[in-house]
Amino acid sequence: MGKVAKSPWIMHYDASSCNGCDIEVLACLTPVYDAERFGVVNCGDPFQADILLITGGVNKQNAQVVKQLYDQMAEPKVVCAVGICACTGGIFKECYNILGGVDTVIPVDVYVPGCAARPQAILDGVVKAVGIFQQKADELAAQKKNPPKAPQAAPVEEKAEEAVEAAAEPAVQTAEAAEPVAQAAEAAEAVEAGKEVVAND
Secondary structure, three states, X not given: OOOOOOOOEEEEEEOOOOOHHHHHHHHXXXXXXXXXXXXXXXXXXXXXXXXXXXXXXXXXXXXXHHHHHHXXXXXXXXXXXXXXXXXXXXXXXXXOOEEEOHHHOOOOOEEEOOOOOOHXXXXXXXXXXXXXXXXXXXXXXXXXXXXXXXXXXXXXXXXXXXXXXXXXXXXXXXXXXXXXXXXXXXXHHHXXXXXXXXOOO
């Protein structure tokens, strides 16, 4: 983990775990492991969270909740799936109500397997998540600093030429349409003058 510009806030959500991984997540917050020494702060508000830490597989009842929590988080954001159930669905994968891992609903950046995941593995996943968060923050800042250029408009001279051509097209069509009428008028005058009229094929 490199230098971090701010302390990322982590929000923990229990999708449908057996509470085994949840206990290990809580153990990471105790002084024994002290996850906050890496600059992270635990919170319960998705609008303030930077990292979403999910335990348990996603089922049909909470799939929309998981997606809503993810959508409510501001960019940049990182998702960390803790435990084999959050990664793939685990032993509950074949259950009728389990959709699978977290990545079946939202994109996941860090996978921490285990049943239950050890606190050391969770801390390693948190450190990787913090590094990914800082990388995304740097990319977002670079995009804001150098926004993509808007497409350039065509020069005024080209627009004027296109306008002249567009205005000339109806006049040409009108002249072509008026040519048979002019020929008929000439033929009528020739008949009156007693001249022989030759039809143009």
